[in-house]
Amino acid sequence: MLDKKKIILTSIVLGSIAACSGVLIGVTNLITKDRIAINEQNKINEGMKAIFEQNSVKIEELSLEEAGITGEYKYVETFYLVKDENGEELGCAIRTSGSNMYGKISLIAGFDKEDQSFISLSLITNEQTYATTLVDNYINPLNDGDRILDDVSCGATYGAKLVRDMVNEGQEAALEYFN
Amino acid sequence: MSKKKGQTKANLLKGIFVENPLFVSILGTCPALATTKSLEAAIGMGILFTIVLICSNVLVSLLRKIIPEEIKTPAYIVIIATFVTMVKMFTNAFLPELYSTLGVFISLIVVNCIVLGRAEAYASKNTVYDSFIDAVGMGIGYTLAIMLMAIFREILGTGAFSFGTIFTFIPYFKLQIIPKGYEISLFTTPVGAFIVFALILAVIAFIKNRKTELKNYRDRQEKIRKAQAAKEAALKAQQATNEGGNK
Numbered sequence: 237m238l239d240k241k242k243i244i245l246t247s248i249v250l251g252s253i254a255a256c257s258g259v260l261i262g263v264t265n266l267i268t269k270d271r272i273a274i275n276e277q278n279k280i281n282e283g284m285k286a287i288f289e290q291n292s293v294k295i296e297e298l299s300l301e302e303a304g305i306t307g308e309y310k311y312v313e314t315f316y317l318v319k320d321e322n323g324e325e326l327g328c329a330i331r332t333s334g335s336n337m338y339g340k341i342s343l344i345a346g347f348d349k350e351d352q353s354f355i356s357l358s359l360i361t362n363e364q365t366y367a368t369t370l371v372d373n374y375i376n377p378l379n380d381g382d383r384i385l386d387d388v389s390c391g392a393t394y395g396a397k398l399v400r401d402m403v404n405e406g407q408e409a410a411l412e413y414f415n
Numbered sequence: 416m417s418k419k420k421g422q423t424k425a426n427l428l429k430g431i432f433v434e435n436p437l438f439v440s441i442l443g444t445c446p447a448l449a450t451t452k453s454l455e456a457a458i459g460m461g462i463l464f465t466i467v468l469i470c471s472n473v474l475v476s477l478l479r480k481i482i483p484e485e486i487k488t489p490a491y492i493v494i495i496a497t498f499v500t501m502v503k504m505f506t507n508a509f510l511p512e513l514y515s516t517l518g519v520f521i522s523l524i525v526v527n528c529i530v531l532g533r534a535e536a537y538a539s540k541n542t543v544y545d546s547f548i549d550a551v552g553m554g555i556g557y558t559l560a561i562m563l564m565a566i567f568r569e570i571l572g573t574g575a576f577s578f579g580t581i582f583t584f585i586p587y588f589k590l591q592i593i594p595k596g597y598e599i600s601l602f603t604t605p606v607g608a609f610i611v612f613a614l615i616l617a618v619i620a621f622i623k624n625r626k627t628e629l630k631n632y633r634d635r636q637e638k639i640r641k642a643q644a645a646k647e648a649a650l651k652a653q654q655a656t657n658e659g660g661n662k
Contacts, residue, residue: 242483242485245483246483246485246486249481249482249483249486249490250486250489250490250493253478253482253490253493253494254493256497257493257494257496257497260497260501261497261500261501261504264500264501264504264505265504267508268504268505268507268508268509271508271509272504272507272508275507275508275511279511339518339519362515362518363518363519363522364518364519365519367518367519368452368518369605
């Protein structure tokens with residue numbers, strides 16, 4: 237049986253290691269957080285350009301209330317109004333985030349202003365264990381127009397179902413904005 | 416001094432060849448199968464893994480006399496998880512393409528048996544310098560092993576080598592090795608990873624067995640030669656005795 241002194245000593249050692257770890261992670265976060273934010277913004281910009289097939293786009297971030305989206309959503313996070321270089325509205329994009337037992341996904345789904353339809357999506361974070369399978373077997377064919385969102389038949393079925401639900405929810409929110 | 420140097424060299428080479436973590440100890444196979452689709456990703460994974468292994472080995476060795484026996488494992492896990500988190504943050508900030516490509520497998524370095532195994536089996540019992548050398552050797556060994564797998568998988572699966580997509584500071588270039596249309600895309604899938612891994616292990620086993628067989632054959636030959644020499648010597652001695660008797 238451990239004596240009191242031993243218990244205190246082990247607690248102090250483990251506590252000190254944990255505290256030092258916390259400090260190290262905190263310092264690393266301070267160094268990297270701005271850079272990570274810039275990278276994510278660049279990713280969003282590149283994603284928008286790819287979705288709307290433009291060389292440059294103007295993005296306006298609106299709160300859900302400002303965009304007139306009042307419904308209750310599980311995955312919808314942010315609303316973007318997307319305009320071309322001349323300021324003409326191209327459509328909107330909805331950022332959704334969700335997770336399942338295989339990890340987290342965050343994506344932007346773009347919707348066309350004219351026919352209010354889903355155009356394509358861009359992944360912002362994909363921390364799924366089957367990340368590459370999901371992209372190769374589901375996202376890419378989906379973006380190429382080869383797959384209907386209701387049909388899930390790829391290797392990373394659970395990831396694909398999550399993406400489908402996120403895009404469907406994004407579409408509901410976009411329709412709320414358009415109408 | 417030269418003995419110490421020789422020990423260091425042996426310690427370093429041990430991780431690369433004799434005790435290669437992937438091909439000999441069969442450890443860390445999950446990331447090895449998942450991140451070897453391209454050579455560039457494998458190099459990235461190898462570098463990150465080596466950094467975590469070096470840092471954790473050095474720190475565990477530094478604290479080996481302070482950490483009580485009862486809390487060794489949780490303490491090591493906290494140390495390893497800290498370095499993995501730091502590496503993850505730095506990769507996300509400075510190499511975002513590598514971060515996206517490796518995804519969850521950067522975080523999974525925490526549960527890589529090699530890192531915890533080396534901390535427990537080596538760093539907790541040896542000096543900081545020796546632990547550092549051990550980590551460098553093991554890191555290089557693991558990196559070379561996953562690079563070898565990636566070379567086969569990328570060439571057979573895509574027919575080409577491409578650089579500059581993950582390490583964007585390198586200008587992009589693609590080296591077509593197999594003519595287009597002749598690549599076997601199976602090798603870029605997890606099934607292909609298992610096939611390549613199995614083939615490499617089979618080749619290593621073949622070489623090892625061949626070496627053992629050759630050694631056994633030489634030993635047998637040597638024994639026969641010695642037995643024959645002894646027989647001949649005995650025969651000569653017998654003849655000499657007989658000749659002496661006749662005279």
